Amino acid sequence: xxxxxxxxxxxxxxxxxxxxxxxxxxxxxxxxxxxxxxxxxxxxxxxxxxxxxxxxxxxxxxxxxxxxxxxxxxxxxxxxxxxxxxxxxxxxxxxxxxxxxxxxxxxxxxxxxxxxxxxxxxxxxxxxxxxxxxxxxxxxxxxxxxxxxxxxxxxxxxxxxxxxxxxxxxxxxxxxxxxxxxxxxxxxxxxxxxxxxxxxxxxxxxxxxxxxxxxxxxxxxxxxxxxxxxxxxxxxxxxxxxxxxxxxxxxxxxxxxxxxxxxxxxxxxxxxxxxxxxxxxxxxxxxxxxxxxxxxxxxxxxxxxxxxxxxxxxxxxxxxxxxxxxxxxxxxxxxxxxxxxxxxxxxxxxxxxxxxxxxxxxxxxxxxxxxxxxxxxxxxxxxxxxxxxxxxxxxxxxxxxxxxxxxxxxxxxxxxxxxxxxxxxxxxxxxxxxxxxxxxxxxxxxxxxxxxxxxxxxxxxxxxxxxxxxxxxxxxxxxxxxxx
Numbered sequence: 001x002x003x004x005x006x007x008x009x010x011x012x013x014x015x016x017x018x019x020x021x022x023x024x025x026x027x028x029x030x031x032x033x034x035x036x037x038x039x040x041x042x043x044x045x046x047x048x049x050x051x052x053x054x055x056x057x058x059x060x061x062x063x064x065x066x067x068x069x070x071x072x073x074x075x076x077x078x079x080x081x082x083x084x085x086x087x088x089x090x091x092x093x094x095x096x097x098x099x100x101x102x103x104x105x106x107x108x109x110x111x112x113x114x115x116x117x118x119x120x121x122x123x124x125x126x127x128x129x130x131x132x133x134x135x136x137x138x139x140x141x142x143x144x145x146x147x148x149x150x151x152x153x154x155x156x157x158x159x160x161x162x163x164x165x166x167x168x169x170x171x172x173x174x175x176x177x178x179x180x181x182x183x184x185x186x187x188x189x190x191x192x193x194x195x196x197x198x199x200x201x202x203x204x205x206x207x208x209x210x211x212x213x214x215x216x217x218x219x220x221x222x223x224x225x226x227x228x229x230x231x232x233x234x235x236x237x238x239x240x241x242x243x244x245x246x247x248x249x250x251x252x253x254x255x256x257x258x259x260x261x262x263x264x265x266x267x268x269x270x271x272x273x274x275x276x277x278x279x280x281x282x283x284x285x286x287x288x289x290x291x292x293x294x295x296x297x298x299x300x301x302x303x304x305x306x307x308x309x310x311x312x313x314x315x316x317x318x319x320x321x322x323x324x325x326x327x328x329x330x331x332x333x334x335x336x337x338x339x340x341x342x343x344x345x346x347x348x349x350x351x352x353x354x355x356x357x358x359x360x361x362x363x364x365x366x367x368x369x370x371x372x373x374x375x376x377x378x379x380x381x382x383x384x385x386x387x388x389x390x391x392x393x394x395x396x397x398x399x400x401x402x403x404x405x406x407x408x409x410x411x412x413x414x415x416x417x418x419x420x421x422x423x424x425x426x427x428x429x430x431x432x433x434x435x436x437x438x439x440x441x442x443x444x445x446x447x448x449x450x451x452x453x454x455x456x457x458x459x460x461x462x463x464x465x466x467x468x469x470x471x472x473x474x475x476x477x478x479x480x481x482x483x484x
Contacts, residue, residue: 018043019180020471023089023237024264026183030088033077037070037088041132044090048134048181055157055179057172059095060103061135066090069132076130084130086244091126092182094173095136096143097228098217099123106219107139107169109152110340110347120217121252122186122228122245129244134182138172143188143221144333144352145169146196146412147401151349155403158201159474160440164400167197167415170231174201177231178474184232184241190221191329192419194229195431195445199395200415202433202441204460204470205231206238209451210426211256213242214249222332223254225325225423233470235432235460239263242453258451266454267461272307274459276300277388281314287414288397295435295442296394299463303392306462313391315384321377321421327362327370328424334359351409374424381425382449390455391447394418395431399440422447430456433469441469 018040021029029035045063052058076083093099096106098116100123105111119127127133138156140148148156148171156171158164159179166175170187174197177185187194189207198205206229213228220226230241243264248257278300284293304310334341334356340348341356348356362370384391396415422429427450431443448456464470 019047019183022234023086023183023232023240026089027085027087027240030073031077031083035088037073037132038067040088041066041070041090041134044134044182051179051181054162055159055175055181056154057138057156057175057179057181058092059105059136059138059153059172062102062133066132066134073130073132084128086126086240087130089131089184090134090182091131092134092137092173092176092185093123094139094170094185094187096139096188096219097123097186099133099136102136104136104219106143107141107150107153108347110344112152118217121214121249123217125245125247137170137176137185140169140171141349141352142219142337143169143190143193144355145408146192146415147406147408148172148197149349149351149403149406149408157403158400160202161400163402163404164440165200165403165406167200167396167400168412169193171197173231174198174203174205177201177203177233180473184230184237186228186245187231188215188218188221189227189229189423190225191325191423192416194231195419195429196396196415198231199431199443200400200441202443202469202472203231203233204235204238204430204432205229206242206430206453206456207423207428208242208246208453209428210423211254212428212451212453213245214247214252214255216249216252220336222329222336224332225329227423235457235464236264236267239267239457239461242457256451261454263454263457267458269458270307271303271459271462274308274389274455275387276303276308276310277313277384277391278310279315279391279393280312282318283315283393283418287417288394291437292394292398292442295437296444299434299444300392302466303459303463306466308459311388313384313388315380317377317380318421320373321424322417324370324373324377325420325424327366328374330355330359331362331367332359354409377421378425381427385427385449390459393445393447395443395445399437399442418445426450428453428456430460432460432463434467435469436472
């Protein structure tokens with residue numbers, strides 16, 4: 001078993017210095033006229049152009065539109081107008097989220113030339129906030145799969161080792177942040193599709209509570225599980241973006257009408273006295289590797305050093321909940337794709353088709369029983385969260401596996417072992433990097449009460465104030481203009 005090791009930090013070259021600045025600081029600089037939004041956009045476009053042949057993180061790059069938008073932001077600043085809370089921040093979106101007039105492929109050859117006719121809710125929220133849209137990001141076909149093996153557009157590559165998967169299904173969303181091709185991205189998460197790639201690429205990824213962020217304008221996987229959330233290097237940047245995209249959308253039947261927290265203020269609060277439930281039992285069993293468990297123990301000790309009250313606890317029926325999650329999610333996915341399965345089954349990748357066929361085989365009575373099991377699981381999680389302010393669990397059980405020789409169907413199940421079940425409980429979950437094993441990132445997962453994303457972000461931010469894992473950059477990415 002390899003021991004945890006620290007990779008050398010990549011050098012920071014002056015032309016790329018802007019990519020080492022937080023989103024929060026970038027907004028301040030742009031609003032103050034200290035940083036040109038257009039110049040910032042050019043830095044990222046240059047990095048994308050140089051790195052893309054290596055990573056396959058983007059499906060579409062909207063360079064001209066990005067330049068026009070950045071110029072508009074600069075003009076607003078010069079005129080003394082309000083440019084928005086994300087003024088000039090470059091963003092990129094997973095390619096199942098609609099942007100008016102831009103290709104929307106969902107990672108499938110069936111939609112290779114499909115163009116969206118309107119913006120998704122989150123797209124419009126970002127643009128209204130002053131963000132600059134860089135393009136659309138690579139993903140697993142139809143957002144089904146945890147590795148971003150893709151037979152239509154090629155595999156995604158992990159910036160830490162191009163021979164390894166970036167995770168999935170939001171593989172491009174995590175890889176782009178890790179390689180500094182965008183300071184913040186959006187992904188979608190049904191059974192772990194934000195958190196798996198965030199963990200394997202060493203960035204922060206948040207799955208909000210079901211109904212906290214509208215999914216209108218994104219192509220669905222499972223109506224009962226789909227969530228959209230941000231990925232970034234820093235918890236404070238995730239908080240800034242969540243504050244923009246969260247809110248009530250009356251046209252999304254899942255969206256919940258609740259006030260949006262001031263996440264930016266919440267993350268600065270002290271974490272002393274917070275009760276942290278550290279999940280043991282099956283959460284420390286197979287397939288969790290010993291080196292990953294060691295880093296989790298170190299993270300718990302660091303959180304306790306910040307004044308949190310860490311206590312080991314157990315959550316029964318975890319492995320059963322994994323199976324229940326798969327049954328409900330895949331049954332609904334088969335419903336989403338019912339016509340395509342009848343008319344064009346040959347257009348699905350073998351692993352995606354196998355999952356959808358499994359969903360088709362689930363009977364109505366079996367689905368009803370799974371729903372009842374979901375209620376039991378939610379009650380168990382809620383009861384545990386009465387005694388703890390948040391929970392800590394592994395994210396992925398091991399580091400990113402190789403692209404070659406990896407069965408995407410089997411590997412997805414292993415990577416989601418500790419991740420998928422929080423969507424079943426309808427609670428928020430966040431992953432953040434906690435170290436490296438053999439030069440590859442390892443992450444912890446924080447789980448909170450419904451609509452209490454603020455506590456997860458607060459704890460992750462506090463942890464990042466005493467560690468620098470989120471600031472490490474992969475040596476393998478080399479671009480014109482420097483930076484690692």
